[in-house]
Amino acid sequence: MLLSYVLGLGLILFKHVGSVRVCMKFSDYFLDNGTNCWENTDADLNVTQIIKKWGFNAEEHYMRTEDGYRILMVRSYYKITKSTPIVIGHGIYMNSLGFVDIGNKSLTFILNKLGYDVWLLNFRGTRYSSEHFSLTIDDIDYWKFSFHEMGIYDLPVALDLVFKVTRQKSIYIGFSMGTTVSYVYSSIFPLKASSLLKGIISLAPIAYLNKIKSILKYGAPFWPMIKPSVYFIWKGKVLPRNDQMGKFCTKNPTQMYICESIKVPIFGDDFDQLDPLYRPVTNILNPDTIGINVVTHYDQIINTGKFQWISFGKKINHLLYGTPTPPLYRLSDIMVPISLFVGLNDWISTRKNAEQLCSELINTQCLIKYINHSKWNHGDFITARGIKPLLNDRVAFEINSMELQWESYSIKIPRSIVGI
Ligand SMILES: *[C@@H]1O[C@H](CO)[C@@H](O)[C@H](O)[C@H]1NC(C)=O
Numbered sequence: 001m002l003l004s005y006v007l008g009l010g011l012i013l014f015k016h017v018g019s020v021r022v023c024m025k026f027s028d029y030f031l032d033n034g035t036n037c038w039e040n041t042d043a044d045l046n047v048t049q050i051i052k053k054w055g056f057n058a059e060e061h062y063m064r065t066e067d068g069y070r071i072l073m074v075r076s077y078y079k080i081t082k083s084t085p086i087v088i089g090h091g092i093y094m095n096s097l098g099f100v101d102i103g104n105k106s107l108t109f110i111l112n113k114l115g116y117d118v119w120l121l122n123f124r125g126t127r128y129s130s131e132h133f134s135l136t137i138d139d140i141d142y143w144k145f146s147f148h149e150m151g152i153y154d155l156p157v158a159l160d161l162v163f164k165v166t167r168q169k170s171i172y173i174g175f176s177m178g179t180t181v182s183y184v185y186s187s188i189f190p191l192k193a194s195s196l197l198k199g200i201i202s203l204a205p206i207a208y209l210n211k212i213k214s215i216l217k218y219g220a221p222f223w224p225m226i227k228p229s230v231y232f233i234w235k236g237k238v239l240p241r242n243d244q245m246g247k248f249c250t251k252n253p254t255q256m257y258i259c260e261s262i263k264v265p266i267f268g269d270d271f272d273q274l275d276p277l278y279r280p281v282t283n284i285l286n287p288d289t290i291g292i293n294v295v296t297h298y299d300q301i302i303n304t305g306k307f308q309w310i311s312f313g314k315k316i317n318h319l320l321y322g323t324p325t326p327p328l329y330r331l332s333d334i335m336v337p338i339s340l341f342v343g344l345n346d347w348i349s350t351r352k353n354a355e356q357l358c359s360e361l362i363n364t365q366c367l368i369k370y371i372n373h374s375k376w377n378h379g380d381f382i383t384a385r386g387i388k389p390l391l392n393d394r395v396a397f398e399i400n401s402m403e404l405q406w407e408s409y410s411i412k413i414p415r416s417i418v419g420i
């Protein structure tokens with residue numbers, strides 16, 4: 001990742017174009033006469049514009065979190081025939097664009113066509129959620145948050161808004177960091193969570209990170225040493241968005257393969273699922289930045305093997321938490337049913353860590369679904385060529401099962417106990 005960033009920096013500026021050339025097959029990119037190629041204009045649009053371009057309705061809902069961040073949720077819908085709103089939370093280094101930028105294979109549009117009301121959350125610090133009532137993104141203090149704050153501030157305000165507008169309990173779908181956020185939220189506010197959520201669907205779940213295969217495992221012990229320089233160079237961010245990088249990775253299949261190869265040690269390899277038609281667009285649109293404490297917090301989870309609050313060192317921990325080490329997130333307090341989708345070649349969200357997570361969710365139902373493609377890696381959850389049959393259609397099916405289960409459950413139990 002760092003290498004790719006340096007590569008990107010070294011590139012000369014490409015002329016800014018409002019669209020990107022895409023082709024049906026990788027071989028088509030090398031032909032001048034290709035009728036299998038055209039310009040995809042999504043690359044120059046924002047999330048709302050893309051939703052509208054594909055024929056769906058879009059609404060922008062800005063919210064103010066308790067600690068002063070202004071965050072955006074984008075609602076996408078067509079004909080709403082299903083009662084359960086779907087809230088989607090993105091992963092690290094991305095934003096809600098990742099759920100609308102692969103055309104009709106996008107999870108958002110698949111769910112919209114089935115009649116679901118979809119709400120795309122943009123966590124603090126990302127492209128569309130970068131304002132604060134007193135700080136700007138150039139202030140180091142702006143970036144003093146981890147996924148913990150997304151879980152105790154961003155997600156609650158988002159779920160409250162969806163309930164206020166729809167008067168319905170939602171199903172939350174998270175990817176990667178978006179799953180961590182949901183475990184933070186539903187373990188700290190278990191009653192609130194079960195009053196607002198029928199279920200949680202986790203794509204590439206991340207609570208424990210001690211069994212990862214990714215190269216990050218070997219880098220993790222060194223983060224505390226590198227951190228001060230990163231802090232100095234990027235002023236609270238890690239890897240700021242770099243448009244030149246996206247353009248390099250987009251130009252032709254050779255460069256797309258180079259960029260993919262760089263990610264292999266982090267994500268796992270799966271060249272088979274590289275999507276010739278959408279990879280140029282996703283390479284431009286998906287990358288976003290992240291705050292340094294998110295990286296530090298994940299680093300701590302890798303190093304300690306514990307899913308716990310962020311550590312500030314013994315002294316400050318004592319003041320804040322009353323103990324020398326931070327408290328654990330109490331997974332056993334979670335009462336919302338959870339289904340995990342796990343890739344067998346995902347080097348970050350591994351099968352073993354998913355099983356550990358499930359085994360600790362003792363007060364709710366936890367199911368693990370494995371993706372039926374042996375090379376499925378971490379990035380495939382967002383960009384795989386076969387994402388529709390292999391993942392997104394199954395997610396839609398899982399939503400339906402959760403709704404049915406919730407209905408039969410709430411008939412048996414008086415409404416007053418179920419919640420709102
Ligand atoms: C495009 O050009 C290639 C060779 O350059 C040729 O084999 C192919 O038939 C051409 N396709 C069309 C649609 O003209």
Ligand SMILES: *[C@@H]1O[C@H](CO)[C@@H](O)[C@H](O)[C@H]1NC(C)=O
Nearest residue numbers: 045046047048049060072128
């Ligand atoms: C997207 O672009 C449109 C048109 O310029 C603008 O009205 C809208 O506010 C933008 N939305 C976001 C989230 O940037």
Ligand SMILES: *[C@@H]1O[C@H](CO)[C@@H](O)[C@H](O)[C@H]1NC(C)=O
Nearest residue numbers: 102103104105110113277388
């Ligand atoms: C998606 O669009 C492609 C053309 O871009 C089309 O071939 C395919 O059938 C569409 N799939 C669905 C499920 O609508």
Ligand SMILES: *[C@@H]1O[C@H](CO)[C@@H](O)[C@H](O)[C@H]1NC(C)=O
Nearest residue numbers: 370371372373374389390394
């Ligand atoms: C998984 O994929 C294989 C072929 O790739 C197929 O034979 C099998 O039926 C699939 N299993 C499920 C459960 O879809």
